[in-house]
Amino acid sequence: xxxxxxxxxxxxxxxxxxxxxxAGSRAPSSSRTITLAVENMHCGGCMRKVETxxxxxxxxxxxxxxxxxxxxxxxxxxxxxxxxxxxxxLEKAGFKAAELAPDTIxxxxxxxxxxxxxxxxxxxxxxxxxxxxxxxxxxGKGGGADDPTxxxxxxxxAAIALPxxxxxxxxxxxxxxxxxxxGRVNMDVPISxxxxxxxxxxxxxxxxGTDQVYFDACVTLxxxxxxxxxxxxxxxxxxxxxxxNLIGLQSRWAHVIAPDxxxxxxxxxxxxxGMRIAVAAGERFPADGVIASGTTIxxxxxxxxxxxxxxxxxxxxxxxxxVNLGGPVEMEARAAENDTLLAQIARLMATAEQARGRYVxxxxxxxxxxxxxxxxxxxxxxxxWMIAGAGWEHAxxxxxxxxxxxxxxxxxxxxxxxxxxxxxxxxxxxxxxxAPDGLxxxxxxxxxxFDKTGTLTAGVPSLANxxxxxxxxxxxxxxxxxxxxxxxxxxVTQAAKARLGAVSAAGGVEEKPGFGLRRATDGGEERLxxxxxxxxxxxxxxxxxxxxxxxxAAPVAFRFxxxxxxxxxxxxxxxxxxxxxxxxxxxxxxxxxxxxxSAAHIADxxxxxxxxxKIARLDELKAEGRRVLMVGDGLNDAPALAAAHASASPSxxxxxxxxxxxxxxQGAKLSPVIELLATAKKARRMSFQNFAIAFGYNIxxxxxxxxxFVNPLVAAIxxxxxxxxxxxxxxxxxxxKLELKA
Amino acid sequence: MTSLAWLIPIALFLGGLGLAGFIWxxxxxxxxxLDGAAWRALEDDPPEKPRPGA
Numbered sequence: 001x002x003x004x005x006x007x008x009x010x011x012x013x014x015x016x017x018x019x020x021x022x023a024g025s026r027a028p029s030s031s032r033t034i035t036l037a038v039e040n041m042h043c044g045g046c047m048r049k050v051e052t053x054x055x056x057x058x059x060x061x062x063x064x065x066x067x068x069x070x071x072x073x074x075x076x077x078x079x080x081x082x083x084x085x086x087x088x089x090l091e092k093a094g095f096k097a098a099e100l101a102p103d104t105i106x107x108x109x110x111x112x113x114x115x116x117x118x119x120x121x122x123x124x125x126x127x128x129x130x131x132x133x134x135x136x137x138x139x140g141k142g143g144g145a146d147d148p149t150x151x152x153x154x155x156x157x158a159a160i161a162l163p164x165x166x167x168x169x170x171x172x173x174x175x176x177x178x179x180x181x182x183g184r185v186n187m188d189v190p191i192s193x194x195x196x197x198x199x200x201x202x203x204x205x206x207x208x209g210t211d212q213v214y215f216d217a218c219v220t221l222x223x224x225x226x227x228x229x230x231x232x233x234x235x236x237x238x239x240x241x242x243x244x245n246l247i248g249l250q251s252r253w254a255h256v257i258a259p260d261x262x263x264x265x266x267x268x269x270x271x272x273x274g275m276r277i278a279v280a281a282g283e284r285f286p287a288d289g290v291i292a293s294g295t296t297i298x299x300x301x302x303x304x305x306x307x308x309x310x311x312x313x314x315x316x317x318x319x320x321x322x323v324n325l326g327g328p329v330e331m332e333a334r335a336a337e338n339d340t341l342l343a344q345i346a347r348l349m350a351t352a353e354q355a356r357g358r359y360v361x362x363x364x365x366x367x368x369x370x371x372x373x374x375x376x377x378x379x380x381x382x383x384x385w386m387i388a389g390a391g392w393e394h395a396x397x398x399x400x401x402x403x404x405x406x407x408x409x410x411x412x413x414x415x416x417x418x419x420x421x422x423x424x425x426x427x428x429x430x431x432x433x434x435a436p437d438g439l440x441x442x443x444x445x446x447x448x449x450f451d452k453t454g455t456l457t458a459g460v461p462s463l464a465n466x467x468x469x470x471x472x473x474x475x476x477x478x479x480x481x482x483x484x485x486x487x488x489x490x491x492v493t494q495a496a497k498a499r500l501g502a503v504s505a506a507g508g509v510e511e512k513p514g515f516g517l518r519r520a521t522d523g524g525e526e527r528l529x530x531x532x533x534x535x536x537x538x539x540x541x542x543x544x545x546x547x548x549x550x551x552x553a554a555p556v557a558f559r560f561x562x563x564x565x566x567x568x569x570x571x572x573x574x575x576x577x578x579x580x581x582x583x584x585x586x587x588x589x590x591x592x593x594x595x596x597x598s599a600a601h602i603a604d605x606x607x608x609x610x611x612x613x614k615i616a617r618l619d620e621l622k623a624e625g626r627r628v629l630m631v632g633d634g635l636n637d638a639p640a641l642a643a644a645h646a647s648a649s650p651s652x653x654x655x656x657x658x659x660x661x662x663x664x665x666q667g668a669k670l671s672p673v674i675e676l677l678a679t680a681k682k683a684r685r686m687s688f689q690n691f692a693i694a695f696g697y698n699i700x701x702x703x704x705x706x707x708x709f710v711n712p713l714v715a716a717i718x719x720x721x722x723x724x725x726x727x728x729x730x731x732x733x734x735x736x737k738l739e740l741k742a
Numbered sequence: 743m744t745s746l747a748w749l750i751p752i753a754l755f756l757g758g759l760g761l762a763g764f765i766w767x768x769x770x771x772x773x774x775x776l777d778g779a780a781w782r783a784l785e786d787d788p789p790e791k792p793r794p795g796a
């Protein structure tokens with residue numbers, strides 16, 4: 001019986017399934033589960049509709065929607081099922097859905113935040129209990145360190161703290177060990193040292209029977225740091241999951257023609273070289289390949305940035321993502337060959353990504369001088385007190401106090417707390433920050449390089465000569481156009497909606513793919529389509545791409561252009577005011593780029609660039625000491641996005657470009673770029689403020705520790721308050737009003 | 743003071759019980775969809791597969 005599955009059953013099922021098939025062989029066909037990204041699922045009612053719709057599909061054993069992740073998981077009865085009927089069922093229920101690639105984050109099975117949350121819980125439990133024991137010791141009336149109750153409480157604290165430190169601290173220890181092996185230092189090195197030294201020294205002091213026991217500080221430190229690390233991990237996973245959903249929802253279906261002539265609908269990622277695929281007019285090509293039969297016109301703006309459509313006959317190479325503007329064709333999928341544009345892009349990407357791996361994060365740069373300083377300070381205090389004749393036990397106690405006071409808790413929280421607040425703020429505004437160090441790199445940029453097609457412009461055709469067309473004609477043409485999914489027809493419908501409010505589709509419209517639409521009326525035939533279709537003579541034909549004719553009237557031309565995003569010029573102005581140098585690098589024709597550049601107020605532009613020429617320009621800027629923010633969407637921008645100091649792309653961008661970008665922004669506007677940079681710069685300032693808070697607190701307490709005035713109570717209070725101050729400071733970023741400043 | 747000998751173990755045991763409960767809830771996937779869980783609590787019965795002909 002099909003049903004909604006409970007959360008724990010789903011986890012169990014997935015773990016069983018993962019155990020049954022060896023890791024690495026998670027081929028989609030062998031899996032009995034399919035995970036779908038579901039757009040516009042917002043409430044409990046939607047969730048229920050999604051589950052009901054999925055359960056109505058034959059072969060489905062169980063289904064569960066996840067509202068937080070905007071996903072749904074389906075388990076099939078016996079054999080693996082196909083995604084197509086599931087997506088159809090959801091579409092009928094009013095939801096846009098798409099199957100996710102198997103390598104996306106699986107929330108139920110391998111969410112990396114989950115083990116971190118378990119460690120956080122254990123550390124919290126230990127911190128609370130040890131603090132209870134410590135408070136009793138601090139406030140107790142007993143006879144001081146010699147009282148057996150003190151000793152008992154210290155031993156109990158040790159029994160709780162030591163295993164907890166060993167378990168809960170592992171994320172820090174393994175990270176610290178990882179960089180130490182490579183001869184470098186990051187923030188986790190001083191953290192791990194402080195945790196272990198304070199734990200071991202406290203154990204030693206417990207054995208000796210003194211009151212210089214810091215188990216509480218040690219575990220509380222771990223607890224605070226794990227909170228920071230968990231939140232950091234969680235915002236990043238949320239953003240990454242949302243980015244994967246976006247890419248998934250963009251994925252296309254391939255109508256694969258089997259040898260016997262039947263057509264099967266497959267997700268485009270399952271297309272294999274050699275398959276024959278039918279591509280209807282107005283659709284995007286689902287895979288790379290060559291035209292097998294038919295002739296058409298192809299819009300390759302997402303691939304090359306070129307907005308003028310190209311004619312493609314048999315054996316012409318077509319790329320996944322380009323739009324078939326002409327008639328229906330059949331294509332044969334081919335693997336990427338060495339001399340194709342795609343192979344070139346893949347090579348450029350690989351080189352570009354290697355170069356970026358060398359970035360050192362702010363916190364780790366701080367750790368580089370902080371760690372040696374702190375450890376030598378502790379050593380100096382020990383030696384100093386020895387020379388002063390304090391005896392080695394007293395000197396050691398003071399050295400531990402120095403280590404614990406300088407313990408980089410606030411310092412280690414300084415950057416992650418800001419990072420979490422900034423990511424959450426951007427997420428609320430529809431900007432997905434994907435790279436962990438993206439914010440820091442974005443803040444350092446001083447040149448903004450834009451791509452034209454799809455980035456400065458909307459990337460879809462819109463009616464250019466609307467003023468020349470009267471209302472009656474537009475209404476009549478849009479009544480025909482409403483019947484078609486062709487991009488030009490949709491542009492006409494959009495223009496009519498904007499001007500007339502609503503579009504009423506006419507009945508009896510017939511579409512001839514590759515030519516146009518027609519409808520029989522009382523007075524004769526109305527036509528909307530290519531010049532040949534409408535009988536427009538050759539002299540006029542080149543003036544426009546779409547024509548409308550009706551009996552007894554002159555043909556009306558419809559011209560289209562890829563319009564600038566409405567706030568493109570305002571965004572560029574804001575960037576220039578903030579001291580940015582703005583450039584436009586496009587693969588499109590020189591006239592189109594010149595027009596767009598002047599409309600968007602960009603003085604420096606280059607047209608007709610190939611992917612490697614874009615990178616060459618970025619390298620030139622880099623050689624001048626500039627740090628480039630690249631904003632682009634096309635496949636041809638992907639290498640430049642990977643090579644730039646920081647990068648962003650709109651959510652309509654090609655998959656590879658979105659993957660290469662540090663941030664992905666949603667919506668029809670370009671202003672998220674400003675928000676992104678303003679947040680990144682503010683985050684950088686706040687990180688420095690937090691460093692200042694952390695150092696300021698050290699400047700007050702370290703002399704006290706060196707002088708020997710610090711006891712476990714002072715240490716615990718000082719450490720907690722500084723961490724809380726740093727966190728509260730970061731939280732301000734969530735709601736602050738920001739402006740992009742120079 | 744001897745009361746500590748059984749009060750402390752009891753306190754730790756009860757706290758540990760809460761911790762174990764949390765970790766069980768975490769492992770069984772109850773923290774995977776906090777938004778959804780809030781809505782599910784309000785629902786009556788989970789949807790069943792529509793029977794053929796029904």
